[in-house]
Amino acid sequence: MPKINMYERDVPQEEQELLYVAGPYRADVPRLIQKNIMQAGDVALELWQQGYAVICPHMNTALFDGCAPDDVWLKGDLTMLQRCDKLVLSFDWFSSSGTIAEIEFAQKHKIPVFVFETGAIEEVPYLRKFSQEDEDIIKVKAELKNWKNERY
Numbered sequence: 680m681p682k683i684n685m686y687e688r689d690v691p692q693e694e695q696e697l698l699y700v701a702g703p704y705r706a707d708v709p710r711l712i713q714k715n716i717m718q719a720g721d722v723a724l725e726l727w728q729q730g731y732a733v734i735c736p737h738m739n740t741a742l743f744d745g746c747a748p749d750d751v752w753l754k755g756d757l758t759m760l761q762r763c764d765k766l767v768l769s770f771d772w773f774s775s776s777g778t779i780a781e782i783e784f785a786q787k788h789k790i791p792v793f794v795f796e797t798g799a800i801e802e803v804p805y806l807r808k809f810s811q812e813d814e815d816i817i818k819v820k821a822e823l824k825n826w827k828n829e830r831y
Contacts, residue, residue, distance in 0.1 A: 698726055699760045700735045700795075701781045702769030709742075716741050722769040722795050734759050753777065757784055767806060768794045773816045782809070782817070 702719045706712045716737045723735035736756045743752065756777075760766060766785040772778045772794070785792050792809035 695730065695732050696764040697732045697734065697762065698765050698767050699763040699781075700726070700733060700737070700767050700769055701760075701775075701778045702737070702772050703775035704737055704777065705775075712742070712744070718771075719769050722767065725795075726767065734763060753780075756781070760784060760790065761788055763790060765806075766790050766792045768792065768809070768813075770795075773813075773820060779817055779820070 700719050700723045702722070703715045704712065704719075706715060719735050719737035723733045723738065726733045736752070736759065739759075740752050740755075760781060761784075766781060768778060768782070782792055784790075792813075793806040794809060794813065796807050
């Protein structure tokens with residue numbers, strides 16, 4: 680994607696892709712929820728700076744917990760994701776059952792999935808195409824959950 684001057688007001692919409700940032704939100708304590716919100720926000724900011732339009736549901740409904748049933752937020756997230764060009768997974772995406780559901784939704788709706796990573800040299804962020812190794816992480820996580828359920 681060509682770089683877009685983020686200060687130009689007349690950028691044709693068809694040139695700017697709409698990305699959705701997914702990653703963990705929930706946590707046991709409010710401080711960790713805030714950490715998850717900030718990490719997703721950092722990814723969204725970097726993507727905006729690279730010229731993309733970005734939806735970051737973490738920031739959109741930050742700390743709305745308890746204001747409506749969870750399925751209101753989750754259904755709304757999928758509505759937004761369905762309108763996006765790409766799903767981008769943020770840090771620790773594999774630890775979030777909600778993110779895994781978003782991956783499955785994206786795959787079902789033919790929305791390409793990418794993983795946000797930073798390079799080892801110069802910490803340059805880039806998007807890596809979702810791979811079989813990522814699929815394997817989801818399978819191992821599900822197997823571990825089943826094993827725990829059978830054991831206890």
